[in-house]
């Protein structure tokens with residue numbers, strides 16, 4: 416098969432034959448197609464898009480490029496959750512123990528942060544002693560024993576995505592519906608769960624800037640999941656400003672524990688209850704709910720089914736009754752971490768420097784740009800520029816004001832944490848630039864924008 420012909424066909428916006436899609440993905444993965452030809456192909460996909468059938472087939476070829484997890488040794492309906500990436504998004508740390516406490520087996524593989532977005536594996540590793548590397552037997556054993564295990568991605572899961580993602584990162588080809596869909600869904604399908612709940616972020620700090628774009632991505636991903644026999648649903652949530660108040664590894668773990676204790680910021684709690692509710696419903700724990708008035712109202716308000724509404728009620732119970740916190744402690748202990756961190760946050764690494772930034776004028780917060788805060792957090796030392804960079808677990812930013820808040824001159828806007836003064840100052844300058852103020856009252860953005868069941 417002639418690679419130049421395939422690139423040319425894609426450049427002209429034509430639908431490729433299945434063998435042509437397979438030729439590009441398999442050839443690049445095994446090294447027979449060089450970076451420069453794959454870069455040209457990826458750019459043609461970004462510029463011309465891809466037919467639906469080509470996207471579905473590309474996802475399947477990518478899924479089969481390496482190991483596919485067999486989770487049949489775990490009893491029950493295994494449910495996975497995936498976020499398309501954002502700033503301050505610590506929901507996995509909350510929804511995984513909430514759903515597990517409700518009886519849904521959670522066998523989850525998570526990633527590390529890169530660039531301005533954080534990753535669950537890094538966050539978990541800010542807990543002293545926590546291990547995210549486990550063999551398959553140990554992983555399955557942990558889920559069967561306590562109902563939950565979260566590990567880093569195994570070496571050979573979707574090697575095609577590892578190579579393609581690295582190339583996209585340096586060739587300006589990250590923002591493409593076809594490439595994002597195939598990248599995410601190939602990994603989700605290879606990870607082996609029976610059901611998938613997707614959190615599709617929408618706004619300035621997300622890949623998808625507008626609701627129609629986010630809806631298109633969500634529908635395509637749910638269709639691909641369903642076509643592969645997995646019960647898949649999506650929540651579209653706001654990422655114009657960071658989620659919650661804390662961004663950075665240990666600071667986010669701390670905020671997640673606050674939510675597990677029944678407190679924490681309202682937006683983190685609401686999104687966590689929604690996602691965990693979807694996972695509980697997908698896990699078959701909320702089947703055939705009786706039609707209470709409250710449930711009918713929730714279903715109307717959230718645009719979701721009665722089953723989903725019941726899932727959310729169960730998620731609330733897990734949080735308020737302390738069962739989710741107990742499950743989190745069990746999970747931390749099982750993976751070698753110190754569960755006492757839930758009572759004593761100082762057991763996690765503490766930063767040596769902190770800087771409080773106060774408002775220079777009175778007014779209303781009009782914007783807290785998620786991308787700007789994400790980059791500022793990265794530059795405090797909490798994130799990596801390159802994969803091999805070390806990170807500072809204690810670094811980050813904690814916001815005191817968010818969109819819609821009224822601010823008086825001299826009031827605390829945010830606090831920056833870092834291990835050296837240069838990083839502290841740089842993070843503070845960048846985070847300051849992410850704030851926009853106005854004189855008029857501003858409404859906070861809607862957090863849950865759509866539910867696609």
Ligand code: URA
Pocket residue numbers: 499500594595596598599
């Ligand atoms: N997350 C992924 O895993 N891949 C993408 O392309 C975008 C977000």
